[in-house]
Amino acid sequence: MAGNSQRKGAIKKSGKGNPTAGSGGRVRRGLEGKGPTPKAKDRPYHAQYKAAKRAEKSAARRPQKRRTGGDSEWVAGRNSVVEALRAGVPVTGVYVAEGAERDGRLREAFGIVADRGLSLMEVTRGELDRMTSGAVHQGLAARIPAYEYAHPDDLLDAAADNGEPPLIVALDSVTDPRNLGAIVRSAAGFGAHGVLIPERRSAGMTASAWKTSAGAAARTPVAQTVNLVRQLKAYQEAGLMVVGLAADGDVSLPDLDLADGPLVVVVGSEGNGLSRLVSETCDQLVSIPMASTLESLNAGVAAGVALYAIAEARR
Template identity: 40%
Template sequence: MADEEYIGGKHSVLEALKSGRTINKIWIAENAQKHLAQPIAAEAKSHGIVVQFVDKRKLDQMTDNMQHQGVVAQVAAYRYAEVDEILERAAAKGEAPFLLLLDEIEDPHNLGSILRTAECTGVHGVIIPKRRSVGLTATVSKTSAGAVEYVPVARVTNLAQTIEDLKKKGVWIAGTDVAAKQQVYDTDFKIPIAVVIGNEAKGVGRLIKESCDFLVKLPMFGQLNSLNASVAAGVLMYEVVRQRHRS
């Protein structure tokens, strides 16, 4: 990845500021609404970051017409976490590990949505493969509404090998598959768990599926037999929350 990149959108830029990420400069459109520009300008000033008001067309050129809402920041590239860091994060909180493994998610909007829900549900970290998978891009950041600043993402060379390593560390691997016999709601998610979400079109790959400890499915009552990847991930994450935080 490059050493620097651009992110756009009010939430993405504000969360990058609040999280302490290295920001070199912020540009705000001259005609930006006051309620959008003021909080960002004030937060940037408190961090000593230069803010420049420019014509909106300059922002369009800088971001290749990304939906930036009139605010763009030049930031240091995202730092990917190590898998062990994610497990240490769970241990520091005194919680059983709760991870997501994304098997070749290609749509940045799906990844962004998954990260947003992951942040809300207390997922300790997300693991993605380096190949045939979208990484942490500006579009992912914007779709995640800034959640990308708070959810550690590890990028691994071999997802199947990572699964085996997690198993050795006591983490159970649950794959998602429409043909699974076991329903999500009949599954114990209070154990140390990593849930595998598959590719938008193909689902979880055969090799990864065979590496899982067990497979689960969401019940389907309509004519279609699958959900959007980010929606399925969201339902699964909240079932883990329901079980772990049941009063």
């Protein structure tokens, strides 16, 4: 029946052109302000928003800094303790055995302890034997905290913070802590952004490495990785070139044209050099020219020479 408003379809109840609803309300609502435009990082479809989300996920996946195997390490013996104190090793406490003979080394240790405000405790000789696990302590020992290793990505962050192309030193099965300490010292001296070591079959940041670094370990981060080859490939994906030091390298160090770019320098073990997988991962193998083919350099010296040449090329 015409005009029957109850009949289905007789009056259009929604949509554009609805004669009963009118248009004033809809137009007025459409003209209302929606507030300030969100910042780019707050807009879900903006590149900055997506980049921030990726960074958050990466940070969530990144493990916390790892400590060495134990809670602390002991330096035992008068010469060793004095050398550690001289080198600025982060000693947390010095222990002297009751009745220990006072000599020049003991007095020097006491003087450094007093100057640095360190804790000095007197214990029985038997207690000192127990704490140092029976080491020959000569009545004097020092305790140092376990080293906190950086994450490999932290080394890239350090370069970015300085606005410099990354320069990282990676060690392949370098087992002598003194070589590790010397390499950390060279890395600090020649502008590297950190040192990367494998978790296994490698020297760690022990008291011996700390001493050899002459305090550089406090300024230059040392990172650990579970798998060295995998981490080198990750650095390559991040835009870094990887070069390995090898006696039979295809490129001589003075001719290295990658020195001024993002770079990882891999140093092999003291006896066997680079492992096969690491060598195959490198973009280039670089040799250090020697006056005699019978001569060779240990890992610490080789790293120092290479870093000096790279630093000169970057000037």
